[in-house]
Amino acid sequence: MLGKPRRLAVLAEGSFAPLDAKTAIGVLRYRPAEVAAVIDSTRAGRTAAACVGVGGTTPVVAGLDEAAALGADALLIGIAPQGGQLPAAWRDTVCGALERGWDVLSGLHVFLGDDPELARRAEAGGARLIDARRPPATRRVAAGRAARVEALVALTVGTDCNVGKMTAALEIVDALRAQGVRAAFVATGQTGIFIADHGVAVDAVPADFVAGEVEALVLEAAREAEVVVVEGQGALHHAGYSGVTLALIHGAAPRAMVLCHEAGRERVRITGEPGAGIPIPSLPEVREAYETAARWTGAGQVVAVALNTRALDEPRARAACEAAGRATGLPAADPVRFGAGSLAQALLEARVARGPGSGGNRAPAT
Amino acid sequence: MLGKPRRLAVLAEGSFAPLDAKTAIGVLRYRPAEVAAVIDSTRAGRTAAACVGVGGTTPVVAGLDEAAALGADALLIGIAPQGGQLPAAWRDTVCGALERGWDVLSGLHVFLGDDPELARRAEAGGARLIDARRPPATRRVAAGRAARVEALVALTVGTDCNVGKMTAALEIVDALRAQGVRAAFVATGQTGIFIADHGVAVDAVPADFVAGEVEALVLEAAREAEVVVVEGQGALHHAGYSGVTLALIHGAAPRAMVLCHEAGRERVRITGEPGAGIPIPSLPEVREAYETAARWTGAGQVVAVALNTRALDEPRARAACEAAGRATGLPAADPVRFGAGSLAQALLEARVARGPGSGGNRAPAT
Numbered sequence: 235m236l237g238k239p240r241r242l243a244v245l246a247e248g249s250f251a252p253l254d255a256k257t258a259i260g261v262l263r264y265r266p267a268e269v270a271a272v273i274d275s276t277r278a279g280r281t282a283a284a285c286v287g288v289g290g291t292t293p294v295v296a297g298l299d300e301a302a303a304l305g306a307d308a309l310l311i312g313i314a315p316q317g318g319q320l321p322a323a324w325r326d327t328v329c330g331a332l333e334r335g336w337d338v339l340s341g342l343h344v345f346l347g348d349d350p351e352l353a354r355r356a357e358a359g360g361a362r363l364i365d366a367r368r369p370p371a372t373r374r375v376a377a378g379r380a381a382r383v384e385a386l387v388a389l390t391v392g393t394d395c396n397v398g399k400m401t402a403a404l405e406i407v408d409a410l411r412a413q414g415v416r417a418a419f420v421a422t423g424q425t426g427i428f429i430a431d432h433g434v435a436v437d438a439v440p441a442d443f444v445a446g447e448v449e450a451l452v453l454e455a456a457r458e459a460e461v462v463v464v465e466g467q468g469a470l471h472h473a474g475y476s477g478v479t480l481a482l483i484h485g486a487a488p489r490a491m492v493l494c495h496e497a498g499r500e501r502v503r504i505t506g507e508p509g510a511g512i513p514i515p516s517l518p519e520v521r522e523a524y525e526t527a528a529r530w531t532g533a534g535q536v537v538a539v540a541l542n543t544r545a546l547d548e549p550r551a552r553a554a555c556e557a558a559g560r561a562t563g564l565p566a567a568d569p570v571r572f573g574a575g576s577l578a579q580a581l582l583e584a585r586v587a588r589g590p591g592s593g594g595n596r597a598p599a600t
Numbered sequence: 601m602l603g604k605p606r607r608l609a610v611l612a613e614g615s616f617a618p619l620d621a622k623t624a625i626g627v628l629r630y631r632p633a634e635v636a637a638v639i640d641s642t643r644a645g646r647t648a649a650a651c652v653g654v655g656g657t658t659p660v661v662a663g664l665d666e667a668a669a670l671g672a673d674a675l676l677i678g679i680a681p682q683g684g685q686l687p688a689a690w691r692d693t694v695c696g697a698l699e700r701g702w703d704v705l706s707g708l709h710v711f712l713g714d715d716p717e718l719a720r721r722a723e724a725g726g727a728r729l730i731d732a733r734r735p736p737a738t739r740r741v742a743a744g745r746a747a748r749v750e751a752l753v754a755l756t757v758g759t760d761c762n763v764g765k766m767t768a769a770l771e772i773v774d775a776l777r778a779q780g781v782r783a784a785f786v787a788t789g790q791t792g793i794f795i796a797d798h799g800v801a802v803d804a805v806p807a808d809f810v811a812g813e814v815e816a817l818v819l820e821a822a823r824e825a826e827v828v829v830v831e832g833q834g835a836l837h838h839a840g841y842s843g844v845t846l847a848l849i850h851g852a853a854p855r856a857m858v859l860c861h862e863a864g865r866e867r868v869r870i871t872g873e874p875g876a877g878i879p880i881p882s883l884p885e886v887r888e889a890y891e892t893a894a895r896w897t898g899a900g901q902v903v904a905v906a907l908n909t910r911a912l913d914e915p916r917a918r919a920a921c922e923a924a925g926r927a928t929g930l931p932a933a934d935p936v937r938f939g940a941g942s943l944a945q946a947l948l949e950a951r952v953a954r955g956p957g958s959g960g961n962r963a964p965a966t
Contacts, residue, residue, distance in 0.1 A: 343739060343806070369806075373709060375840040377873040440709070440735075441810045441844045442803040473850040473897045474741040478807045480836075481843025507743040512897055526892055531839045531878055 235308075236339060236364055236431055241270040243301035243336075244312040245327055250274035250285045250294060252544070256396065257341055258312030260425035262289035264404060270306040271295045273327070298330045310339040310428065320344060329355055337362040341424025343438060366427045367435040374446030381487035381532050383456035385418075386585040389488035390466040390540065391524050393514045394503060395475060397496040398570075399466040400426050402540035402577070405569035406492065407463050409578035418459035420451045422482065426465045437467060437478050444478060445485030452486050461581055464488065470523050471512060472502050483527050488534045490584040491524055492577055493517065493562075496542040497554040517561050538580035539566035601674075602705060602730055602797055607636040609667035609702075610678040611693055616640035616651045616660060618910070622762065623707055624678030626791035628655030630770060636672040637661045639693070664696045676705040676794065686710060695721055703728040707790025709804060732793045733801040740812030747853035747898050749822035751784075752951040755854035756832040756906065757890050759880045760869060761841060763862040764936075765832040766792050768906035768943070771935035772858065773829050775944035784825035786817045788848065792831045803833060803844055810844060811851030818852050827947055830854065836889050837878060838868050849890070850897045856950040857890055857900055858943055859883065859928075862908040863920040883927050904946035905932035 235242070244262070246255040250272055262269055262282055271293050272282055278296040282289025295301055298309075309331035315321050320328070320342070328346065331338050332355040340346045340363070347353060347363040356363050380387060388406070390399040403419055404426075410417035419426070421433025434447045448464065455462045464486045468475030483491075495517060502511025514520070521536040528534030539558045543551035551571060558566035565576040601608070610628070612621040616638055628635055628648055637659050638648055644662040648655025661667055664675075675697035681687050686694070686708070694712065697704050698721040706712045706729070713719060713729040722729050746753060754772070756765040769785055770792075776783035785792070787799025800813045814830065821828045830852045834841030849857075861883060868877025880886070887902040894900030905924045909917035917934060925932035931942040 343808075375871065377870040377876040378839045378878075379876075437808040438806045440804045441807045441847065442709075442841060444807045444843050445840055470846075471896045473744045473853075474811055475808060476850050476896065477810050477843040477845075477847025479843075480846045481807065484839040484842050487839075504743040505741065510743040510745075512744075523892075523896060526889075530837045530842065530889060 235265065235268055235428060236366070240268055240308040240337070241305045242268050242308050242310045243298065243306035243331070244269055244272045244310050245324065246272055246274045246312040247323065247327070248274060248276050249313045250277050252286050255286065255313050257310070257425040257428065259286050259288055260400065261310065261312065261428050262286070262292060264429045266290060266292065270304045271301040272312070273297060273301055298327060298334070302334065306336070308337045308339060311342060314342065320346070320349070328352060332356050332359045332361045335359045335361050337364060339364045339366065339428065341366045341428065341435065343367060366424045367438045369439040370434060370447065372447070373443050374450050375443065376445035376449040376485040378487060378531060380449045380452040380485065383453060385456040385459050385462050386490060386581060387452055387456070387462045387464065387486055387488045388490040388492060388581050389464045389482060389486050390492045390494050391479065391483070391536070392466060392469045392494040393471065393517070393520050394469050394496070394499060394511070395472055396503070397494045397499065398540060398542035399494045402492055402494050402569050402574070403463045403465045404429065405574035406578050406581065409574040410461055410581070413578065415461055415582070416459050417461045417463060418455040420455050420462060420464040422448065422465045422467055436482065437475070441477065444481035448482050448485030461585065466494070469502065470527060471514065471520070472504070473511070474504060480527055483524070483534070484531045487532055488528070490537045490581055491528070491534055492538045492540050493521055493524065493536045494540045494542065495558070496545070497551070498545050517558055521562060535584070536564065537584045538564050538577045540577055541566055541568045543568045543571055601631065601634055601794060602732070606634055606674040606703070607671045608634050608674050608676045609664065609672035609697070610635055610638045610676050611690065612638055612640045612678040613689065613693070614640060614642050615679045616643050618652050621652065621679050623791040623794065625652050625654055626766065627676065627678065627794050628652070628658060630795045632656065632658065636670045637667040638678070639663060639667055664693060664700070668700065672702070674703045674705060677708060680708065686712070686715070694718060698722050698725045698727045701725045701727050703730060705730045705732065705794065707732045707794065707801065709733060732790045733804045735805040736800060736813065738813070739809050740816050741809065742811035742815040742851040744853060744897060746815045746818040746851065749819060751822040751825050751828050752856060752947060753818055753822070753828045753830065753852055753854045754856040754858060754947050755830045755848060755852050756858045756860050757845065757849070757902070758832060758835045758860040759837065759886050760835045760862070760865060760877070761838055762869070763860050763865065764906060764908035765860045768858055768860050768935050768940070769829045769831045770795065771940035772943050772947065775940040776827055776947070779944065781827055781948070782825045783827045783829060784821040786821050786828060786830040788814065788831045788833055802848065803841070807843065810847035814848050814851030827951065832860070835868065836893060837880065837886070838870070839877070840870060846893055849893050849900070853898055854894070854900045856903045856947055857894070858904045858906050859887055859890065859902045860906045860908065861924070862911070863917070864911050883924055887928060901950070902930065903950045904930050904943045906943055907932055907934045909934040909937055
């Protein structure tokens with residue numbers, strides 16, 4: 235991962251639970267062979283699957299010593315702290331890992347490499363501090379270039395944050411590859427970067443250059459791929475993050491969008507402000523919002539709905555998918571629970587619908 | 601300016617022309633008493649007014665020696681370099697200023713204070729490097745709080761970049777103050793910060809926190825003001841910067857928006873990519889786009905059109921304003937050429953239309 239094969243100890247102290255440990259869960263789901271252990275002293279002795287439903291028998295342990303005994307040789311920060319600073323207890327764990335000569339991989343907003351004490355300890359231990367969220371020094375401004383690539387570009391978009399946009403993108407790419415399609419996943423967040431070994435955490439990029447960085451990632455991926463699936467971020471209806479979402483739409487210039495929603499979620503969630511988010515509009519209204527936003531610089535259609543049904547039992551989950559399909563007239567599925575085949579198929583049909591000889595991902599707005 | 605009274609030498613070498621020296625022109629228009637001289641050796645001997653139409657008899661000089669002779673005691677970088685790096689010739693000028701003990705004020709994306717050589721020279725000269733674009737270390741996420749302030753919040757929005765959003769906001773604030781209204785200007789770009797002595801250059805803020813920073817600025821301004829006018833950035837139809845624009849809309853939660861347009865501009869301009877921008881839609885279509893975007897998290901109306909008619913003679917300018925007014929059914933004026941009275945009046949009417957006892961800037965979307 236990020237430079238060389240690793241056996242990771244994933245730090246999720248006190249938080250190794252389904253909604254709290256997004257990075258840990260993403261890495262366990264998509265790169266399980268690289269995780270030696272999860273560190274959460276409050277859940278030590280259980281398995282990953284017992285705590286978060288993925289990761290199989292990967293053990294949860296109390297600390298670095300136990301993780302080292304299981305063969306760990308690097309530490310990955312698997313959770314995000316409240317307030318953006320590194321909690322004191324985590325600092326001790328990070329220092330302990332560096333003393334062992336382990337690289338420390340972090341997707342935090344605060345950069346470990348900028349911390350003088352940690353930098354000194356890393357140097358002393360011959361270890362690296364790898365900040366996946368550190369933005370590139372390039373200063374690219376988007377100019378609609380992604381609209382002209384031959385590959386079909388797709389973007390996952392959502393009714394809110396943390397509804398499954400990264401997961402839907404990864405599952406769709408897997409389903410396309412299973413059909414022999416050359417599909418590429420473009421990571422735009424720290425967890426996606428750990429999984430894909432490449433990408434840019436766009437939420438940490440200076441705002442002027444978000445669309446430009448995404449555009450560059452799409453152009454790069456489209457050189458090899460027939461279908462490029464970009465991991466979405468935020469939501470147009472989230473007051474805090476909508477700007478990042480629009481920058482992704484205008485930077486990636488997707489011909490197809492997959493609308494992601496968590497079944498049963500009724501309001502946009504704003505961390506630390508219960509009730510501050512607006513009620514989530516109906517799926518057709520949200521679809522209309524995304525297509526309207528895409529039209530401002532080009533065109534792009536929502537072609538499928540990815541439903542996250544983790545809160546429902548199976549009959550209710552199937553009913554929720556059927557209801558979403560009826561409401562939108564689009565293929566709708568939970569890609570984790572029921573497979574991403576129908577969503578992948580919707581992208582392939584969007585690719586064909588472009589027609590031969592169209593000479594680009596989509597028509598310009600003119 | 602920014603900490604203490606200053607006599608500025610404004611660096612605009614080779615670029616002291618109407619479209620190239622946005623920061624220099626903004627400072628000359630709104631803080632002329634603080635400018636001792638403009639440095640542009642290619643135009644030395646002329647006056648500011650002869651070069652850019654503002655700044656009166658402020659002299660244009662060849663270099664630091666001449667500026668010092670006119671009483672300058674600080675250097676302000678008045679132009680933006682191509683490519684984001686500090687050109688070698690400018691570096692010499694910056695070093696020369698620091699050797700004189702002058703503070704250097706910069707709005708560049710590259711931070712002068714992070715340049716080891718410049719930092720060393722500043723320390724040696726007892727001078728400060730003031731990077732107006734450096735983002736605050738705070739990590740604020742917007743949560744719709746600005747929608748609940750008592751003051752009327754207004755935002756200037758545009759059909760493109762560089763059409764006059766900062767100027768319209770400043771002129772409207774002046775017109776409101778002339779009527780005895782407690783009006784505040786919220787600066788969101790480097791030039792606005794130099795003029796207002798306060799603010800955040802949102803385009804340099806990590807993307808997740810742009811809306812949150814704007815929200816915080818609005819809450820702060822609304823404590824004293826009856827009307828808060830926020831300087832807009834970018835445009836919803838500009839592929840590179842639309843994300844910043846949407847973050848401002850959802851962070852500031854304006855009840856009123858003033859739509860800014862340059863008469864005669866037909867396409868969105870993307871620097872270095874002629875023809876890459878889309879054709880600018882009609883003013884009613886652009887108005888609809890902004891009101892749609894505002895509705896995603898709340899509500900907000902376009903209440904007036906600010907037209908920049910710098911390319912037109914006076915009869916054509918008047919005709920353009922009338923045509924914009926007819927097309928939109930809104931007050932339309934060039935605030936620099938014909939005064940901002942009608943635009944200010946439109947805001948006061950929006951404030952009254954909110955009605956007594958409404959208990960906030962606008963109704964939530966529920």
